[in-house]
Amino acid sequence: AHILQGNAIKPELLQQWENEYLQEFKLAERSYAVLLEYNEPSQIPVDDLNILEFLSQLYFARPGKPEEIVLSKEHIQKISIQHGSLTQAERKAIESHVTYTYHFLKQIPWVPDLQNVPEIAHAHHEKLDGSGYPQGLTEKTIPFPAKIMAVADVFDALVSRDRPYKKAISVKDACNILIAEGAKNKLDAELIHVFIQKHVYKSTKPHIK
Numbered sequence: 001a002h003i004l005q006g007n008a009i010k011p012e013l014l015q016q017w018e019n020e021y022l023q024e025f026k027l028a029e030r031s032y033a034v035l036l037e038y039n040e041p042s043q044i045p046v047d048d049l050n051i052l053e054f055l056s057q058l059y060f061a062r063p064g065k066p067e068e069i070v071l072s073k074e075h076i077q078k079i080s081i082q083h084g085s086l087t088q089a090e091r092k093a094i095e096s097h098v099t100y101t102y103h104f105l106k107q108i109p110w111v112p113d114l115q116n117v118p119e120i121a122h123a124h125h126e127k128l129d130g131s132g133y134p135q136g137l138t139e140k141t142i143p144f145p146a147k148i149m150a151v152a153d154v155f156d157a158l159v160s161r162d163r164p165y166k167k168a169i170s171v172k173d174a175c176n177i178l179i180a181e182g183a184k185n186k187l188d189a190e191l192i193h194v195f196i197q198k199h200v201y202k203s204t205k206p207h208i209k
Contacts, residue, residue, distance in 0.1 A: 001132045002137075019124040028058065035079065036053075098125055115145065121135045127186045151195050152186065154178060159201075171201070 058070040071079075078087060086094065098121070105118035123146035126132035128139040141195065157163075158174035167178075175196050182189030 004199055031058075076202065083122065095125070098122060099134050112148045116145070118150060119143055122146075122154055126150070129185045131186070147191055151178060151191050152200075155195070155201055 028046065055070055056069070056073055056076045059067045060070065061067045092154075102118050102122035105121055108118075110117055120143055121144050123135070123137055126137040126142045126146065126149075127150075128133060128142070130136050130138040155174050155178060158169050158177060159171060161168040178187065178192045178196070179186040182192040
């Protein structure tokens with residue numbers, strides 16, 4: 001079809017182009033809003049993931065310079081992480097600290113009463129259902145002291161105010177999270193019950209109410 005009417009572009013074609021531009025602009029605005037919202041760790045609905053994918057196709061150009069992609073595929077993948085903010089490789093690197101700790105502790109000549117310290121520390125991030133790390137142990141193979149340490153460690157991580165990467169939460173909310181972890185067979189529910197009912201956390205953090 002001809003696009004010219006005399007020496008000018010047909011008005012209806014200009015209107016079509018303007019409508020297409022406005023539609024793309026609105027999608028870009030929505031995508032940017034989603035990007036800002038999910039730049040913080042959160043679970044992203046599938047529809048929003050599709051919108052974020054649109055951002056990976058956007059680029060801009062400056063005079064005398066090559067076109068630049070607004071967001072790379074790697075950026076999109078990181079923003080699209082469903083739980084937390086770490087990629088699998090980053091999570092594995094962080095989780096490896098337990099193994100390094102174990103090998104370090106194994107070098108220490110412990111007295112008989114403390115000779116199991118390396119194994120306890122090695123297992124304190126294990127979960128009863130086998131979803132923990134680094135060994136993937138299950139309820140029957142996790143040392144009992146490590147189960148105790150796991151409950152205390154999770155509570156401490158939740159209520160500590162000295163961690164720059166997150167805000168502390170209240171004792172009540174931390175206890176509710178522990179109870180939920182026990183219900184999901186992640187942590188020992190009986191130990192959690194004792195921990196909460198006996199206010200064990202006050203013995204190490206007396207300032208906590």
